[in-house]
Each structure stands twice: as structure tokens, then as C-alpha cells.
Amino acid sequence: MGKKQLVQWMLEHEPLYEDLALQIWERPETAYEELFASSLLSSVLEEAGFRLRRGIGGIPTAFVAEYGSGGPVLGILGEYDALPGLSQKVSAEREPVTPNGPGHGCGHNLLGTAGVEAAVALKHRLEAEGIAGTIRYYGCPAEEVLSGKTFMAREGVFDDLDAALTWHPGSQNTPWSTPTSALTSVELHFHGRAAHAGGAPHLGRSALDAVELTNIGANYLREHVPDGSRIHYTITNGGVAPNIVPDAASVWYYLRGANREAADELLARLLKIAQGASLMTETEMGWEIKGGAYSLNVNHSLNALLTRQKDAAQAPSFSEEDRRLALSLVDTLEPAQKEAALAKALKLGLPEGELLPAGFSEPGPAGGPPSGGSTDLGDVSWITPVGQIITTCAPVGIQVHTWQASAAFGSPIGLKGMHYAARLIALAAYELLTDRGEGLAQARAEFLASTRGRSYVPAIPREVLAPVPEPVRGGGRA
Ligand SMILES: [Zn+2]
Ligand SMILES: [Zn+2]
Known part of the structure; x- marks a missing residue:
């Protein structure tokens, strides 16, 4: 009724x-x-x-x-x-x-x-x-x-x-x-040293290099993650001009896994890659969690x-x-x-x-x-x-x-x-x-x-x- x-x-x-x-x-x-x-x-x-x-x-x-x-x-x-x-x-x-x-x-x-x-x-x-x-x-x-x-x-x-x-x-x-899928949205920020890219490149430490090396590492990571994982990114700051060694660069990742633990694990592994990239390029690395859905x-x-x-x-x-x-x-x-x-x-x-x-x-x-x-x-x-x-x-x-x-x-x-x-x-x-x-x-x-x-x-x-x-x-x- x-x-x-x-x-x-x-x-x-x-x-x-x-x-x-x-x-x-x-x-x-x-x-x-x-x-x-x-x-x-x-x-x-x-x-x-x-x-x-x-x-x-x-x-x-x-x-x-x-x-x-x-x-x-x-x-x-x-x-x-x-x-x-x-x-x-x-x-x-x-x-x-x-x-x-x-x-x-x-x-x-x-x-x-x-x-x-x-x-x-x-x-x-x-x-x-x-x-x-x-x-x-x-x-x-x-x-x-x-x-x-x-x-x-x-x-x-x-x-x-x-x-x-x-x-x-x-x-x-x-x-x-x-x-x-569970998701982690994270933006990585690298800071290096600007320099004249033609005149004094040896004085520069490129934050963009660090972003690119991170992405290369992440692309190698793909083979060694559980089925159903997803890794995608977009470069949100790649510097301002080719003749300036970029002192700041950022890349934004979505990491997805079957559950919260799987997405957290992907983040831990990506951060290791980013730390490696920062060591290689003598840049500083920081990160910002923007989202984390279950x-x-x-x-x-x-x-x-x-x-x-x-x-x-x-x-x-x-x-x-x-x-x-x-x-x-x-x-x-x-x-x-x-x-x-x-x-x-x-x-x-x-x-x-x-x-x-x-x-x-x-x-x-x-x-x-x-x-x-x-x-x-x-x-x-x-x-x-x-x-x-x-x-x-x-x-x-x-x-x-x-x-x-x-x-x-x-x-x-x-x-x-x-x-x-x-x-x-x-x-x-x-x-x-x-x-x-x-x-x-x-x-x-x-x-x-x-x-x-x-x-x-x-x-x-x-x-x-x-x-x-x-x-x-x-x-x-x-
Ligand atoms: Zn929608
Ligand atoms: Zn909707």
C-alpha cells in the first residue's frame, strides 16, 4: 500500500x-x-x-x-x-x-x-x-x-x-x-638549477630531466606490476623555454590497482623511481597526494x-x-x-x-x-x-x-x-x-x-x- x-x-x-x-x-x-x-x-x-x-x-x-x-x-x-x-x-x-x-x-x-x-x-x-x-x-x-x-x-x-x-x-x-579500481592521484615536483642551456649547461640541473627519467622508470615498472594495474601520467610543468635549463618541472600520475593496498604499493614503488631520478639529476623531489579513491x-x-x-x-x-x-x-x-x-x-x-x-x-x-x-x-x-x-x-x-x-x-x-x-x-x-x-x-x-x-x-x-x-x-x- x-x-x-x-x-x-x-x-x-x-x-x-x-x-x-x-x-x-x-x-x-x-x-x-x-x-x-x-x-x-x-x-x-x-x-x-x-x-x-x-x-x-x-x-x-x-x-x-x-x-x-x-x-x-x-x-x-x-x-x-x-x-x-x-x-x-x-x-x-x-x-x-x-x-x-x-x-x-x-x-x-x-x-x-x-x-x-x-x-x-x-x-x-x-x-x-x-x-x-x-x-x-x-x-x-x-x-x-x-x-x-x-x-x-x-x-x-x-x-x-x-x-x-x-x-x-x-x-x-x-x-x-x-x-x-582503487586510485592514487599524485603529483611529483622536481627542483633543480636554471642555467643558460647554450652558454653554461654545466651549471644547470634540469628538473625536466628528472621528470623524464621518472617516466622512463615508470614505463619499465609496468611489466612488474599485478594484472589490472594502470599507470598514466601527464607532464604538468615542463619548463618555459628550450634555452633555459628548467629549474622546476612536475608530472601528475594516476596509479590504479585492484584494491587500496595495490594502489598504495604502486605509489611506494613510483616514489623510489622518482628518488632515483632525483639522485641522477641532482635535483630535489617532493610529492603531493591529490586523491586516493578506494x-x-x-x-x-x-x-x-x-x-x-x-x-x-x-x-x-x-x-x-x-x-x-x-x-x-x-x-x-x-x-x-x-x-x-x-x-x-x-x-x-x-x-x-x-x-x-x-x-x-x-x-x-x-x-x-x-x-x-x-x-x-x-x-x-x-x-x-x-x-x-x-x-x-x-x-x-x-x-x-x-x-x-x-x-x-x-x-x-x-x-x-x-x-x-x-x-x-x-x-x-x-x-x-x-x-x-x-x-x-x-x-x-x-x-x-x-x-x-x-x-x-x-x-x-x-x-x-x-x-x-x-x-x-x-x-x-x-
Ligand atoms: Zn564521469
Ligand atoms: Zn559519473
């Missing part, structure tokens, strides 16, 4: 949340600059009667909104940062709204809004039925730089959760069953709980116009990619030429290797059981972090997937609050078995502060 009313309320209030998601889509803000999105979503929650805590972890765009009292305490996680360079109109031609501007190519305009939609809907059920428990919405900034939730976790804001639920826009409805500890019990709501949540129905946009977006792909998309859609059981799955697909195999990508959601998944679902917000074959994805996530396709995700999360949370603790006990047992008593220690050192740009720290527009 309560579930029916929950869905009914959500169907009646869809326009409000569509408006929020589109406002955020139209005003994309990149990591740590999400002033508009965070104040929009937090004010909706505040007006709905949630208690607000802002500025979590020293980040003006991070907040926690809470409703209800006592246990169980359920978290719903939202994100709202955009990606640089992915500005795009809702069009199947490459047409940025702002040339080189940011855009919502990962659909976080939908991700953040669906969580608010679910949280407010649940609040109405808690109130109407006198259900005990606390609903908490976490406004999590800066997922795209993989550190927002780590800074929040450092403040302990996830510690008392019984479970957390979230989702991600994608191109099918399915539980997120693949673990992600691998994603998938909770299959919560994922199954989310999946079980698929019928009660009422799958989206895509229109002729949605189908046309889907086809024309996939038409922009390279021929081989397009062929793969059409083949995958057939495999998912869609009729020929259809690219928008409304039904659920089987999850990928449990216990497989990590995906290679990383997310700071990993951190939360080692603190509390996390369930995560993916819904159809873009056509099959369209990858997130592309301009085609930005277009889909601002279109009715994205909005329909967003509402479906919101209903799945709200229904699953409702069940956790009303099943006398059965679902939570199951999720907790799986969590305890998968963490085996290992406690979460944030991988970003205490002294490293969130890289909030000055105008945002000051409360103004970035």
Missing part, C-alpha cells in the same frame, strides 16, 4: 524534478565549483523540511540534508559536477552551447536530482505512516576528480549509516555489479533489492521522438562502434533498430576484475554497504564522457531514466525501513564478509585540503 502511494506521489511530482535537472544541465559547473547545483538541490530539501549541514570537509558545495529521527539511518548519494569541454545542445550534431565549455557528459545533473526526488518522496511516507528512521541525502561534489567523497568521508559523515543507495545514468537498466566494494544484496523494485517502479516508456534522437545520436558514431551498438541492443532483446532498453538486463558476473575506471563512491562502499543501479538515460552504444551523452542527459530520454532511478531508490529505501531490518541485516552480513574487519582509512592525508578555487571559497561565482 505504502509503496503504491510512494510511486503515485513521485509520478505526480515529476515536473518539479525535471525542472531542477534541466536547470543544472543548462548551468554546468565542474568539480568543486558546483555553487548553483548544490544551492538549488539543498534549498529544495530545506524547504521540504530537511535539516541542512553545509560546507562538509571544508567544501562549500558539499552538504548533508537529513529528515526523521533514530535508526535505521539510510543515505542517498547525489553528485552534480560537470565535465570540461563537453558543452552540447540536445542535438545529434556537434553543437556546443558554449564553445569549449563544460557539459553534463556523465549525467550528474540527473544523478543529483534523482536522489533529491527519492529523498523528498520518502519523507512524505515517513510522515504519513509514522515510520521510524532517518533519511539522509548527501550532496557530493567533485566526483569527476575522484576526491569529493574522500574529503567528506574524512569528516566521518558516512560513519553512522546503516546503508547507502545511489545510481548512475547509463544505457541500460541493470545493477552496477563490477568493482572499480575500489568499489559491490554489495549484491542491496543491488538485488534495487532490482526487485523494477515492476513496482514502473519502467519508463520511450516515445517515437526519443527513439529518433537515440538513433540519430548513434548514427554519429564510427561505423564499427555503431555496428557494435546495434548488435548489443539486439542482444539485450530490443527489436531491430531500437536502442533504448526499458526492461532490466542481467547484472555482469560477480567477482570479476575491476573495470579499470575509478570512483570516489568506492570510499563510501568500505564504510557502509552501498547499493547502486544504472538506468537507461542514453541510447545503447553512447558512452558517458562524450558530447553525445551530454545531449542525451539533457533530453527526455535522460529525464525518464532519472525518474525511474528515483523510484527504484525510493522503493528500495522504503522496503529497508519497513521490513523489520531483514534487508539491512543481509546487506550488513555481506559487507562484513567483504571487508573482513578491515577498517577504512582515508587515502588523502589530513594536511591536504580540498582544492576549492578561491572564488568558490569566498562564496561567489567561480
Whole structure:
């Protein structure tokens, strides 16, 4: 009965949340600059009667909104940062709204809004039925730089959760069953001695040489690391002119491994290489940890709980116009990619030429290797059981972090997937609050078995502060 009313309320209030998601889509803000999105979503929650805590972890765009009292305490996680360079109109031609501007190519305009939609809907059920428990919405900034939730976790804001639920826009409805890689983001800085590169090279000590020797060492390291490791870098400072021996140079690395320990081990080995390079070049070496996400500890019990709501949540129905946009977006792909998309859609059981799955697909195999990508959601998944679902917000074959994805996530396709995700999360949370603790006990047992008593220690050192740009720290527009 309560579930029916929950869905009914959500169907009646869809326009409000569509408006929020589109406002955020139209005003994309990149990591740590999400002033508009965070104040929009937090004010909706505040007006709905949630208690607000802002500025979590020293980040003006991070907040926690809470409703209800006592246990169980359920978290719903939202994100709202955009990606640089992915500005795009809702069009199947490459047409940025702002040339080189940011855009919502990962659909976080939908991700953040669906969580608010679910949280407010649940609040109405808690109130109407006198259900005990606390609903908490976490406004999590800066997922795209993989550190927002780590800074929040450092403040302990996830510690008392019984479970957390979230989702991600994608191109099918399915539980997120693949673990992600743990990551260390580290920038190495070398300092040498400048000199005239032509007139007095013997007086110079090149910091750039140290960067290059480090990279050579790291490339030799690749053969001797566990399968699934990833090492990638970019030179962030290579000096200023060829005729000046560079006295300062920097290189930024992402090191990824199957779990936190593997990523830590890679860092220890990279630092030895960098120290070797500094010895060889008579330069000084320092390093700066910029991020340290955990691998994603998938909770299959919560994922199954989310999946079980698929019928009660009422799958989206895509229109002729949605189908046309889907086809024309996939038409922009390279021929081989397009062929793969059409083949995958057939495999998912869609009729020929259809690219928008409304039904659920089987999850990928449990216990497989990590995906290679990383997310700071990993951190939360080692603190509390996390369930995560993916819904159809873009056509099959369209990858997130592309301009085609930005277009889909601002279109009715994205909005329909967003509402479906919101209903799945709200229904699953409702069940956790009303099943006398059965679902939570199951999720907790799986969590305890998968963490085996290992406690979460944030991988970003205490002294490293969130890289909030000055105008945002000051409360103004970035
Ligand atoms: Zn992303
Ligand atoms: Zn994302």
C-alpha cells in the first residue's frame, strides 16, 4: 500500500524534478565549483523540511540534508559536477552551447536530482505512516576528480549509516555489479638549477630531466606490476623555454590497482623511481597526494533489492521522438562502434533498430576484475554497504564522457531514466525501513564478509585540503 502511494506521489511530482535537472544541465559547473547545483538541490530539501549541514570537509558545495529521527539511518548519494569541454545542445550534431565549455557528459545533473526526488518522496511516507528512521541525502561534489567523497568521508559523515543507495545514468537498466579500481592521484615536483642551456649547461640541473627519467622508470615498472594495474601520467610543468635549463618541472600520475593496498604499493614503488631520478639529476623531489579513491566494494544484496523494485517502479516508456534522437545520436558514431551498438541492443532483446532498453538486463558476473575506471563512491562502499543501479538515460552504444551523452542527459530520454532511478531508490529505501531490518541485516552480513574487519582509512592525508578555487571559497561565482 505504502509503496503504491510512494510511486503515485513521485509520478505526480515529476515536473518539479525535471525542472531542477534541466536547470543544472543548462548551468554546468565542474568539480568543486558546483555553487548553483548544490544551492538549488539543498534549498529544495530545506524547504521540504530537511535539516541542512553545509560546507562538509571544508567544501562549500558539499552538504548533508537529513529528515526523521533514530535508526535505521539510510543515505542517498547525489553528485552534480560537470565535465570540461563537453558543452552540447540536445542535438545529434556537434553543437556546443558554449564553445569549449563544460557539459553534463556523465549525467550528474540527473544523478543529483534523482536522489533529491527519492529523498523528498520518502519523507512524505515517513510522515504519513509514522515510520521510524532517518533519511539522509548527501550532496557530493567533485566526483569527476575522484576526491569529493574522500574529503567528506574524512569528516566521518558516512560513519553512522546503516546503508547507502545511489545510481548512475547509463544505457541500460541493470545493477552496477563490477568493482572499480582503487586510485592514487599524485603529483611529483622536481627542483633543480636554471642555467643558460647554450652558454653554461654545466651549471644547470634540469628538473625536466628528472621528470623524464621518472617516466622512463615508470614505463619499465609496468611489466612488474599485478594484472589490472594502470599507470598514466601527464607532464604538468615542463619548463618555459628550450634555452633555459628548467629549474622546476612536475608530472601528475594516476596509479590504479585492484584494491587500496595495490594502489598504495604502486605509489611506494613510483616514489623510489622518482628518488632515483632525483639522485641522477641532482635535483630535489617532493610529492603531493591529490586523491586516493578506494575500489568499489559491490554489495549484491542491496543491488538485488534495487532490482526487485523494477515492476513496482514502473519502467519508463520511450516515445517515437526519443527513439529518433537515440538513433540519430548513434548514427554519429564510427561505423564499427555503431555496428557494435546495434548488435548489443539486439542482444539485450530490443527489436531491430531500437536502442533504448526499458526492461532490466542481467547484472555482469560477480567477482570479476575491476573495470579499470575509478570512483570516489568506492570510499563510501568500505564504510557502509552501498547499493547502486544504472538506468537507461542514453541510447545503447553512447558512452558517458562524450558530447553525445551530454545531449542525451539533457533530453527526455535522460529525464525518464532519472525518474525511474528515483523510484527504484525510493522503493528500495522504503522496503529497508519497513521490513523489520531483514534487508539491512543481509546487506550488513555481506559487507562484513567483504571487508573482513578491515577498517577504512582515508587515502588523502589530513594536511591536504580540498582544492576549492578561491572564488568558490569566498562564496561567489567561480
Ligand atoms: Zn564521469
Ligand atoms: Zn559519473
